[in-house]
Amino acid sequence: MTSPRMRYREQVRDEVKEHAWAQVATSGASALSLNAIAKQMGISGPALYRYFRNRDELITELVLDAYRDLAATARAAATPKDPRARLTAVAAAMRAWALEAPHRYLLIYGTPVPGYAAPPEATEAARDLMSVLLDGFTALPDGSPSTLNSHLDRHRAWSPDETAAAAALRRALVFWTRLHGVVSLEVAGHFTGMGFDPQLLFAAEVAAAIDA
Amino acid sequence: MTSPRMRYREQVRDEVKEHAWAQVATSGASALSLNAIAKQMGISGPALYRYFRNRDELITELVLDAYRDLAATARAAATPKDPRARLTAVAAAMRAWALEAPHRYLLIYGTPVPGYAAPPEATEAARDLMSVLLDGFTALPDGSPSTLNSHLDRHRAWSPDETAAAAALRRALVFWTRLHGVVSLEVAGHFTGMGFDPQLLFAAEVAAAIDA
DNA sequence: TACTTGCGTTAGAGGTTCTAACCAATGCGA
DNA sequence: TCGCATTGGTTAGAACCTCTAACGCAAGTA
Structure with missing residues (x-):
């Protein structure tokens, strides 16, 4: 059931969350920026919206x-x-x-x-x-x-x-x-x-x- | 000591704070927007910076x-x-x-x-x-x-x-x-x-x- | 009356979220 | 093995945001 695509998807989601936690720890949740996370991961902003519908979903x-x-x-x-x-x-x-x-x-x-x-x-x-x-x-x-x-x-x-x-x-x-x-x-x-x-x-x- | 300018200034500051409170009550402090307050008061965004150095000062x-x-x-x-x-x-x-x-x-x-x-x-x-x-x-x-x-x-x-x-x-x-x-x-x-x-x-x- | 000071304006830089449109690659079914 | 749908990336751009810069007018002050 875990297709390679699913596996990759989960992996990326986890990586995003890791960066998000780091950002929350230093700047708080209100300052959490999807754009900044994307930049850290070397991808471009809107790419993250393939993994999280929006900022709220990530925070949730x-x-x-x-x-x-x-x-x-x-x-x-x-x-x-x-x-x-x-x-x-x-x-x-x-x-x-x-x-x-x-x-x-x-x-x-x-x-x-x-x-x-x-x-x-x-x-x-x-x-x-x-x-x-x-x-x-x-x-x-x-x-x-x-x-x-x-x-x-x-x-x-x-x-x-x-x-x-x-x-x-x-x-x-x-x-x-x-x-x-x-x-x-x-x-x-x-x-x-x-x-x-x-x-x-x-x-x-x-x-x-x-x-x- | 309370020159007319001072009085006016205080009055505007208070009005800004009132709008700010209303906004905090409905959307929370993190969503507080100086721009929106200015619009509500019928003045343009940057005008508020004559009264508060920045957003943090207002929140403080x-x-x-x-x-x-x-x-x-x-x-x-x-x-x-x-x-x-x-x-x-x-x-x-x-x-x-x-x-x-x-x-x-x-x-x-x-x-x-x-x-x-x-x-x-x-x-x-x-x-x-x-x-x-x-x-x-x-x-x-x-x-x-x-x-x-x-x-x-x-x-x-x-x-x-x-x-x-x-x-x-x-x-x-x-x-x-x-x-x-x-x-x-x-x-x-x-x-x-x-x-x-x-x-x-x-x-x-x-x-x-x-x-x- | 002259002038300084303060308050407003617009323009604009740089940031954000998020949508739209497009394209390449990947993995799956035939 | 081939064709193709799905997925994940791209850039462009709209609509916000904060905040700075430069400018002009209209006050209060000397």
């Missing part, structure tokens, strides 16, 4: 790749048997992933392009990530009681696990938002100049979220 | 205005005597401010433009905002003990209040990151389609942060 692919990579990274880090240690490891892996390439994280969680709708595959990857978190919390006692529990019990459409306890849903959600709170401020540079060590704040928040 | 002004407005909004909401009620009110006001104009919030806390350095006035406004939070927590008992406290006590350069207790610093910081965690995901649309009510999650997180 990058977003999707990032989503899937983050989910895979989280899942790969979930090795410890003890749920607490597992969640801690997952959190650390996610932060490391974000710091490794800040703009990759921001491509997912930063300013969205208005009018841009995330493709279904993105929500799928998001669910996959959530299931890693949920897996940790279902193996843990309920945590402190919360009025949120019953609400989430009634609105659990987003949950990757139909049978998960409401308390686990709540804690996974909170884990996510708190982790994102610290990491997103860190990668966006809002801590620079403040003087403290973000790592310590992060660790404290993760520990608190695990017992929330 | 928008960012600054947003920063100051957020800080002022938070301060204005800090009316209740009871510190808990005060912090709750401040949090609600900040969330409302974000939801009122998502792109205004994202202009501050979203994806930063690489190579863009926040002007000193921005950090000033950030400190002002922080002082509102700090004011709430200094009026509250220390909360749960944390290893972070001593670290922050040693790295308190960012604190608007020299004499604030380390525990208050920690809790203000945590309040900020948690609030941002929920609000930023909400305004970026990451909760849409999940089905639950972000308001309830927010309220729960604020309550938890106040007692952190």
